[in-house]
Amino acid sequence: xxxxAHWLCLAACLAAVTLRAAVDPLxxxxxxxxxxxxxKFVAEVTTPxxxxxxxxxxxxxxxxxxxxxxxEQPAYTQFYFVMDRxxxxxxxxxxxxxxxxxxSALTGDIKGLLxxxxxxxxxxxxxxxxxxxxxxxxxAAHDWLETTRHPRFARPYLECVYQPMLELLxxxxxxxxxxxxxxxxxxxxxxxxxxxxxxxxxxxxxxSTVRNKMELRNGQPVIxxxxxxxxxxxxxxxxxxxxxxxxxxxxxxxxxxxxxxxxLQWTAAGGGRRFCGYVRHTDGEREYAYARTAAVGRLDKGLxxxxxxxxxVVDMKRDxxxxxxxxxxxxxx
Amino acid sequence: xxxxAHWLCLAACLAAVTLRAAVDPLxxxxxxxxxxxxxKFVAEVTTPxxxxxxxxxxxxxxxxxxxxxxxEQPAYTQFYFVMDRxxxxxxxxxxxxxxxxxxSALTGDIKGLLxxxxxxxxxxxxxxxxxxxxxxxxxAAHDWLETTRHPRFARPYLECVYQPMLELLxxxxxxxxxxxxxxxxxxxxxxxxxxxxxxxxxxxxxxSTVRNKMELRNGQPVIxxxxxxxxxxxxxxxxxxxxxxxxxxxxxxxxxxxxxxxxLQWTAAGGGRRFCGYVRHTDGEREYAYARTAAVGRLDKGLxxxxxxxxxVVDMKRDxxxxxxxxxxxxxx
Numbered sequence: 001x002x003x004x005a006h007w008l009c010l011a012a013c014l015a016a017v018t019l020r021a022a023v024d025p026l027x028x029x030x031x032x033x034x035x036x037x038x039x040k041f042v043a044e045v046t047t048p049x050x051x052x053x054x055x056x057x058x059x060x061x062x063x064x065x066x067x068x069x070x071x072e073q074p075a076y077t078q079f080y081f082v083m084d085r086x087x088x089x090x091x092x093x094x095x096x097x098x099x100x101x102x103x104s105a106l107t108g109d110i111k112g113l114l115x116x117x118x119x120x121x122x123x124x125x126x127x128x129x130x131x132x133x134x135x136x137x138x139x140a141a142h143d144w145l146e147t148t149r150h151p152r153f154a155r156p157y158l159e160c161v162y163q164p165m166l167e168l169l170x171x172x173x174x175x176x177x178x179x180x181x182x183x184x185x186x187x188x189x190x191x192x193x194x195x196x197x198x199x200x201x202x203x204x205x206x207x208s209t210v211r212n213k214m215e216l217r218n219g220q221p222v223i224x225x226x227x228x229x230x231x232x233x234x235x236x237x238x239x240x241x242x243x244x245x246x247x248x249x250x251x252x253x254x255x256x257x258x259x260x261x262x263x264l265q266w267t268a269a270g271g272g273r274r275f276c277g278y279v280r281h282t283d284g285e286r287e288y289a290y291a292r293t294a295a296v297g298r299l300d301k302g303l304x305x306x307x308x309x310x311x312x313v314v315d316m317k318r319d320x321x322x323x324x325x326x327x328x329x330x331x332x333x
Numbered sequence: 334x335x336x337x338a339h340w341l342c343l344a345a346c347l348a349a350v351t352l353r354a355a356v357d358p359l360x361x362x363x364x365x366x367x368x369x370x371x372x373k374f375v376a377e378v379t380t381p382x383x384x385x386x387x388x389x390x391x392x393x394x395x396x397x398x399x400x401x402x403x404x405e406q407p408a409y410t411q412f413y414f415v416m417d418r419x420x421x422x423x424x425x426x427x428x429x430x431x432x433x434x435x436x437s438a439l440t441g442d443i444k445g446l447l448x449x450x451x452x453x454x455x456x457x458x459x460x461x462x463x464x465x466x467x468x469x470x471x472x473a474a475h476d477w478l479e480t481t482r483h484p485r486f487a488r489p490y491l492e493c494v495y496q497p498m499l500e501l502l503x504x505x506x507x508x509x510x511x512x513x514x515x516x517x518x519x520x521x522x523x524x525x526x527x528x529x530x531x532x533x534x535x536x537x538x539x540x541s542t543v544r545n546k547m548e549l550r551n552g553q554p555v556i557x558x559x560x561x562x563x564x565x566x567x568x569x570x571x572x573x574x575x576x577x578x579x580x581x582x583x584x585x586x587x588x589x590x591x592x593x594x595x596x597l598q599w600t601a602a603g604g605g606r607r608f609c610g611y612v613r614h615t616d617g618e619r620e621y622a623y624a625r626t627a628a629v630g631r632l633d634k635g636l637x638x639x640x641x642x643x644x645x646v647v648d649m650k651r652d653x654x655x656x657x658x659x660x661x662x663x664x665x666x
Binding site: 057178 | 524535556599
């Protein structure tokens with residue numbers, strides 16, 4: 001009986017694999033070098049019996065979020081959320097009217113905000129949401145994302161994700177990969193929606209964090225956000241947090257800015273076949289065109305290194321049939 | 334064809350479930366209230382169509398390690414490893430001959446070590462292994478665990494794990510749970526072996542950490558341990574790290590000391606059915622008998638709270654047919 005169950009399972013799996021192969025896993029990607037480099041890599045590491053084969057447990061894929069999986073222009077989505085939270089909390093903080101970066105946040109001055117630099121900006125999410133329980137924060141983020149629209153695309157932010165990258169995430173998972181997001185954005189800001197939108201569950205997210213504390217409210221333990229920043233998950237910190245949370249070196253890494261470069265270098269330095277990819281924003285018409293001198297999402301050193309080392313650089317304009325899910329679906333290949 | 338594959342898969346799964354139900358999942362547990370409380374809980378949360386049903390993605394189970402999954406007496410296993418590492422590094426640190434906790438570590442004085450308190454003890458793993466890459470540390474821990482034996486049981490430490498808890502971990506996973514270890518011990522000290530011994534992969538481990546840094550050695554990026562302690566993952570920190578790494582509240586938590594109490598309280602405070610368990614060390618003959626006044630693994634407040642709230646308290650002597658895998662297997666039920 002046990003053997004029969006085993007045989008039935010094998011037959012079902014083989015049937016499923018055969019059926020899957022007939023369907024194009026990346027319909028929104030134009031055929032060309034970029035798409036082929038992805039298909040080739042996945043075929044290489046998933047074909048049993050070859051020297052390049054990687055067991056499923058070690059098929060770790062890491063993705064940056066802002067600018068890699070969803071749009072980060074004219075500024076990070078989380079900026080807009082935090083600015084609204086700063087406004088909501090401003091009555092309790094009259095000093096914010098004169099202190100940066102709060103002053104710029106209150107007047108909606110993105111340029112002013114950006115001049116505060118990372119060390120200034122990271123103060124905002126902590127200060128704006130201090131004292132909220134994780135459930136309150138989760139609900140606030142969720143409600144905001146449901147009701148607020150991108151200033152240019154006039155769509156909810158959760159629709160401003162890249163359709164080709166959704167397909168890539170799903171294709172990797174169908175090929176036995178475990179997909180992680182490793183973002184400089186706030187961990188708790190991603191938690192309410194990445195499973196629904198990207199298929200990435202809460203335990204496969206790594207992001208920036210504020211210090212939390214546990215306290216009793218109405219006799220029940222709750223986790224409460226504090227103002228103090230715990231981790232700015234950017235650059236080398238991305239590598240260290242991957243080691244801390246996952247404990248395995250990724251075999252595929254995708255980013256779009258210099259902040260992702262150490263993560264790609266760390267991925268590339270492992271043995272066997274590795275895939276390092278950069279999304280390059282070349283499409284000012286359908287999305288945005290920016291790279292080497294951008295204030296948000298600068299890709300300069302990373303582009304040089306990608307060229308020197310033969311990493312895959314996705315040219316949005318050339319490689320993607322459509323950018324967002326709300327565009328018309330492309331005709332079948 | 335798709336329908337046939339689907340039908341074959343269903344048939345195979347049903348056959349597998351039927352086969353599994355006939356096998357006792359907890360053969361090393363004496364039948365009684367403790368074993369029944371586990372079986373009842375798992376049946377309740379995994380039976381579809383009831384109000385207590387929990388979807389597989391939310392079946393998060395967290396386990397302390399030292400004293401819950403393996404023996405922690407006469408002192409934490411990691412202590413012995415770290416003492417050996419302190420000796421190995423002592424030539425570079427003549428000041429350790431007079432400074433605590435290094436002095437006690439060098440003379441193998443466990444009592445002296447314990448008087449340093451947590452704040453003293455946590456200095457050791459960082460200082461002793463400063464400058465090692467994660468691969469070097471991994472190999473050192475692995476080699477040490479292969480060659481060093483428990484002072485009383487004269488077995489390699491990796492055999493001094495609790496057979497009934499191995500069965501519980503496997504039973505939970507077979508019931509769709511995701512099992513995590515949330516330990517006060519060092520994260521990197523667990524990484525080399527928990528998958529092999531407990532079936533818990535590297536990405537389902539949470540533990541204490543030192544700061545790492547990334548640097549270039551021979552042109553390759555490596556992650557290097559520093560002396561500075563980053564996180565002592567005990568008490569409330571266990572709750573905060575569960576939120577940070579998993580992002581879901583567990584529905585089952587198992588510990589053995591007061592350091593696990595906040596984790597159990599946090600688990601208990603969620604909605605629906607929850608399981609909180611304490612392993613109580615009552616068997617001085619087969620293992621150790623200790624609880625309320627122990628220097629290592631004190632269980633005092635936790636025992637009171639377990640009594641008041643009706644949590645499951647495993648009485649090792651009464652509830653376990655055998656403690657370690659190296660004991661003779663019990664006869665079938």
